[in-house]
Amino acid sequence: xxxxxxxxxxxxxxxxxxxxxxxxxxxxxxxxxxxxxxxxxxxxxxxxxxxxxxxxxxxxxxxxxxxxxxxxxxxx
Amino acid sequence: xxxxxxxxxxxxxxxxxxxxxxxxxxxxxxxxxxxxxxxxxxxxxxxxxxxxxxxxxxxxxxxxxxxxxxxxxxxxxxxxxxxxxxxxxxxxxxxxxxxxxxxxxxxxxxxxxxxxxxxxxxxxxxxxxxxxxxxxxxxxxxxxxxxxxxxxxxxxxxxxxxxxxxxxxxxxxxxxxxxxxxxxxxxxxxxxxxxxxxxxxxxxxxxxxxxxxxxxxxxxxxxxxxxxxxxxxxxxxxxxxxxxxxxxxxxxxxxxxxxxxxxxxxxxxxxxxxxxxxxxxxxxxxxxxxxxxxxxxxxxxxxxxxxxxxxxxxxxxxxxxxxxxxxxxxxxxxxxxxxxxxxxxxxxxxxxxxxxxxxxxxxxxxxxxxxxxxxxxxxxxxxxxxxxxxxxxxxxxxxxxxxxxxxxxxxxxxxxxxxxxxxxxxxxxxxxxxxxxxxxxxxxxxxxxxxxxxxxxxxxxxxxxxxxxxxxxxxxxxxxxxxxxxxxxxxxxxxxxxxxxxxxxxxxxxxxxxxxxxxxxxxxxxxx
Amino acid sequence: xxxxxxxxxxxxxxxxxxxxxxxxxxxxxxxxxxxxxxxxxxxxxxxxxxxxxxxxxxxxxxxxxxxxxxxxxxxxxxxxxxxxxxxxxxxxxxxxxxxxxxxxxxxxxxxxxxxxxxxxxxxxxxxxxxxxxxxxxxxxxxxxxxxxxxxxxxxxxxxxxxxxxxxxxxxxxxxxxxxxxxxxxxxxxxxxxxxxxxxxxxxxxxxxxxxxxxxxxxxxxxxxxxxxxxxxxxxxxxxxxxxxxxxxxxxxxxxxxxxxxxxxxxxxxxxxxxxxxxxxxxxxxxxxxxxxxxxxxxxxxxxxxxxxxxxxxxxxxx
Numbered sequence: 050x051x052x053x054x055x056x057x058x059x060x061x062x063x064x065x066x067x068x069x070x071x072x073x074x075x076x077x078x079x080x081x082x083x084x085x086x087x088x089x090x091x092x093x094x095x096x097x098x099x100x101x102x103x104x105x106x107x108x109x110x111x112x113x114x115x116x117x118x119x120x121x122x123x124x125x
Numbered sequence: 126x127x128x129x130x131x132x133x134x135x136x137x138x139x140x141x142x143x144x145x146x147x148x149x150x151x152x153x154x155x156x157x158x159x160x161x162x163x164x165x166x167x168x169x170x171x172x173x174x175x176x177x178x179x180x181x182x183x184x185x186x187x188x189x190x191x192x193x194x195x196x197x198x199x200x201x202x203x204x205x206x207x208x209x210x211x212x213x214x215x216x217x218x219x220x221x222x223x224x225x226x227x228x229x230x231x232x233x234x235x236x237x238x239x240x241x242x243x244x245x246x247x248x249x250x251x252x253x254x255x256x257x258x259x260x261x262x263x264x265x266x267x268x269x270x271x272x273x274x275x276x277x278x279x280x281x282x283x284x285x286x287x288x289x290x291x292x293x294x295x296x297x298x299x300x301x302x303x304x305x306x307x308x309x310x311x312x313x314x315x316x317x318x319x320x321x322x323x324x325x326x327x328x329x330x331x332x333x334x335x336x337x338x339x340x341x342x343x344x345x346x347x348x349x350x351x352x353x354x355x356x357x358x359x360x361x362x363x364x365x366x367x368x369x370x371x372x373x374x375x376x377x378x379x380x381x382x383x384x385x386x387x388x389x390x391x392x393x394x395x396x397x398x399x400x401x402x403x404x405x406x407x408x409x410x411x412x413x414x415x416x417x418x419x420x421x422x423x424x425x426x427x428x429x430x431x432x433x434x435x436x437x438x439x440x441x442x443x444x445x446x447x448x449x450x451x452x453x454x455x456x457x458x459x460x461x462x463x464x465x466x467x468x469x470x471x472x473x474x475x476x477x478x479x480x481x482x483x484x485x486x487x488x489x490x491x492x493x494x495x496x497x498x499x500x501x502x503x504x505x506x507x508x509x510x511x512x513x514x515x516x517x518x519x520x521x522x523x524x525x526x527x528x529x530x531x532x533x534x535x536x537x538x539x540x541x542x543x544x545x546x547x548x549x550x551x552x553x554x555x556x557x558x559x560x561x562x563x564x565x566x567x568x569x570x571x572x573x574x575x576x577x578x579x580x581x582x583x584x585x586x587x588x589x590x591x592x593x594x595x596x597x598x599x600x601x602x603x604x605x606x607x608x609x610x611x612x613x614x615x616x617x618x619x620x621x622x623x624x625x626x627x628x629x630x631x632x633x634x635x636x637x638x639x640x641x642x643x644x645x646x647x648x649x650x651x652x653x
Numbered sequence: 654x655x656x657x658x659x660x661x662x663x664x665x666x667x668x669x670x671x672x673x674x675x676x677x678x679x680x681x682x683x684x685x686x687x688x689x690x691x692x693x694x695x696x697x698x699x700x701x702x703x704x705x706x707x708x709x710x711x712x713x714x715x716x717x718x719x720x721x722x723x724x725x726x727x728x729x730x731x732x733x734x735x736x737x738x739x740x741x742x743x744x745x746x747x748x749x750x751x752x753x754x755x756x757x758x759x760x761x762x763x764x765x766x767x768x769x770x771x772x773x774x775x776x777x778x779x780x781x782x783x784x785x786x787x788x789x790x791x792x793x794x795x796x797x798x799x800x801x802x803x804x805x806x807x808x809x810x811x812x813x814x815x816x817x818x819x820x821x822x823x824x825x826x827x828x829x830x831x832x833x834x835x836x837x838x839x840x841x842x843x844x845x846x847x848x849x850x851x852x853x854x855x856x857x858x859x860x861x862x863x864x865x866x867x868x869x870x871x872x873x874x875x876x877x878x879x880x881x882x883x884x885x886x887x888x889x890x891x892x893x894x895x896x897x898x899x900x901x902x903x904x905x906x907x908x909x910x911x912x913x914x915x916x917x918x919x920x921x922x923x924x925x926x927x928x929x930x931x932x933x934x935x936x937x938x939x940x941x942x943x944x945x946x947x948x949x950x951x952x953x954x955x956x957x958x959x960x961x962x963x964x965x966x967x968x969x970x971x
Contacts, residue, residue, distance in 0.1 A: 060464075076424065080438070081508055084446050084475075085468035088455070100443040101288035132782065333660040585803050623667065627674060635678065635799050 056089045066111040073105040096121040128397040142331050153328030164307040168270035175269045183279045184300040186227035187286045187293030190220045224287045235276045238268035243489030271310045282318045308401040312650040314412045315432040324407040339404035346396030351637035352593045354389040355645045357382045359581035373568035380547040415601045420534040422503040437479045446475035491554040682801040699755040700820045709760040710947035711736045715768025716744040718876040721924040725823035726966040727934035733949035738824025746771045746856040763946040764870040769890045775850045821962040833915040834922020836879040847889040875903040877912045879922030
């Protein structure tokens with residue numbers, strides 16, 4: 050989780066990731082940031098994020114993103 | 126039968142509701158299916174065969190993939206952990222073959238009906254340029270109604286089944302109804318199977334409340350279309366067809382009016398469509414979210430024709446940007462130039478694909494490709510210069526969240542959209558450039574009022590349009606603040622509520638632009 | 654059940670109020686004069702009803718060929734005769750019958766020109782709901798009058814609530830594009846005869862009777878049109894009119910009006926444009942003069958409004 054927050058803060062320093070719950074729906078992060086985020090996550094956690102998982106519900110908060118990573122790690 | 130046909134709204138729809146309510150719950154979805162096919166048949170006659178083929182192909186492909194899943198799971202139980210990965214991989218390949226073949230199969234119809242003529246003309250041009258004597262006859266076919274819309278839905282179904290996002294449907298008629306459902310057939314919204322499959326097959330009785338609620342929305346759509354869009358039609362048509370006769374200022378007004386017309390026509394259609402579905406307690410996704418409050422072009426496209434944008438995002442943008450070749454390229458770039466540049470390249474490639482296809486989707490023609498390219502450039506520029514603008518703003522102490530800056534951005538975005546729509550509506554790409562040239566070289570206020578005096582609108586028309594747009598604006602502001610105007614009306618006393626309805630009805634009846642001297646706007650998106 | 658009854662009552666109440674409001678609003682928007690006299694009719698289809706009683710010398714009944722081909726104002730200017738085009742788009746002969754019937758309500762024309770093309774137009778080619786549509790149009794006058802709110806506003810300004818729709822073009826629809834027409838086989842001679850739908854024969858008979866009863870001369874006329882007309886149709890009409898002993902004028906034969914198809918058609922030989930209409934109108938005026946069917950009204954005080962109409966017409970031409 051810490052590692053994820055680091056990545057997130059590096060990508061979008063203006064956003065408060067600890068509390069924000071509508072990252073995508075509220076347009077706090079755009080699709081380019083999501084792209085960077087995905088490739089960072091894939092590198093850092095050694096997972097593959099399939100395109101079907103890229104939906105707002107999975108990226109709306111740091112917690113949700115973390116859940117996604119955990120789920121993917123399990124699948125592996 | 127257009128959705129704005131009085132026959133549709135006040136004869137067809139009530140008849141369908143009546144029929145739907147008197148039959149047993151179980152066969153209601155089948156009634157919907159039959160009616161949808163009748164609806165399709167009224168437009169396209171025997172071309173109905175193509176939507177049937179598409180439906181069947183995705184149904185069987187879905188079933189096939191599901192069977193492969195079952196087989197795979199069975200095998201997985203029997204083998205050791207080490208072999209599991211290989212088996213998974215093997216079945217994934219099988220499924221991929223089915224997916225690709227079916228997608229290509231469905232695309233081939235779309236290509237045949239919409240793009241064959243365009244591409245043969247390109248091939249002919251090229252062959253004449255390089256002096257090869259081959260000339261193909263250009264064949265134009267009348268396409269089945271809604272083919273651009275239902276093909277995208279078919280593909281979303283296939284891809285979602287492939288990724289196990291949804292389970293392949295067992296019942297054939299359900300897949301058929303998903304593609305053909307009559308409100309969404311002609312102009313969308315482009316739905317996803319997961320979104321509608323609950324409500325569409327439930328067969329709930331149409332209640333009095335839903336019936337009224339649906340009509341409320343339908344009336345709102347009629348208001349936008351008949352009072353505003355149809356009134357602007359003659360003006361827009363004349364300006365765009367004889368653009369060389371008008372000054373730059375009039376052409377600017379024409380482009381703005383066309384954009385308003387397009388918005389009112391398309392979003393009005395969506396109101397009728399969504400209202401129709403609401404009667405059956407089926408909630409369809411919204412296609413518009415106050416697009417003219419957007420602060421940049423990329424936001425505009427998340428508020429305008431939303432379902433199309435989402436389709437491109439989910440099925441083109443992410444798959445392309447996360448595909449292996451793109452990842453490889455960006456991996457290298459990341460090492461050299463850093464994260465930001467690499468994600469820009471990654472997004473840029475995907476964005477180029479999206480906008481190439483988006484342009485093409487709207488029609489086979491250079492102006493549509495240019496339209497796509499124009500918006501691609503604007504969005505990419507926005508991304509590239511974002512840090513520079515942030516830096517400039519802080520340098521000049523401009524509050525980026527401030528009201529005046531926001532209004533500036535909204536106006537800027539709208540102007541960019543107007544320019545895009547000018548090309549979109551122009552009789553061709555060359556004509557579009559000629560119009561822009563005229564705007565730049567022939568812009569003067571002199572004689573403007575004389576010019577627009579003969580464009581079919583007098584002062585009262587402008588007043589009506591102004592007032593009607595004001596009403597739309599107020600409703601939009603409420604919506605933007607997440608206040609539902611419909612709920613507000615619901616809370617009111619019955620007398621007041623009815624007064625609102627009567628006012629709306631009579632506004633349409635009296636101030637609608639129909640009858641002698643007017644020409645209703647033909648459904649614009651039905652041709653795409 | 655109780656809920657259902659309440660909803661039903663509510664709907665009925667809603668619809669009743671709607672209906673009452675509709676009638677009230679309609680009364681405000683209707684052209685008051687003609688309504689008082691003729692009841693609920695689709696006055697935009699029967700614009701002749703707004704003309705002063707017994708002032709029209711001749712009417713021309715038919716489809717777009719008529720309203721593109723005959724400009725009564727040109728005839729007024731040249732001869733001082735009053736002609737009115739009772740023409741609607743894609744007119745069926747049963748509508749022509751009704752047009753004549755309506756025209757006779759307040760006018761005593763000396764002659765009725767009937768465009769031959771309507772005799773061939775088959776009602777079966779209209780969509781299935783066409784009759785119902787016409788019926789609704791007849792009894793729900795909204796679709797015809799709703800635009801009168803504009804006049805209502807201006808009448809409030811001028812304290813004059815009489816806005817019967819007087820058409821300054823007298824039924825003519827001015828179009829001045831040019832798209833030249835070319836057709837190799839235009840009016841190529843043949844002895845074949847085109848067949849006339851049965852229903853149309855019945856209505857033609859009714860029209861003949863109606864004109865006879867009112868002692869009005871009926872003339873069947875074919876406006877020059879390369880697209881619509883041919884020799885087969887000509888022969889069919891000749892046979893029909895001869896059997897009744899009615900006059901038939903085919904202006905397509907030997908290009909009687911000397912139409913220059915390069916300059917005088919608006920849509921590739923289908924309809925005449927303004928230049929063509931001038932020739933056709935001249936022909937109609939000459940016909941009325943030669944047969945002594947009308948007198949010059951230009952000096953007549955009672956026809957002053959035609960001078961005003963001409964002024965507007967002339968201004969709009971430019």
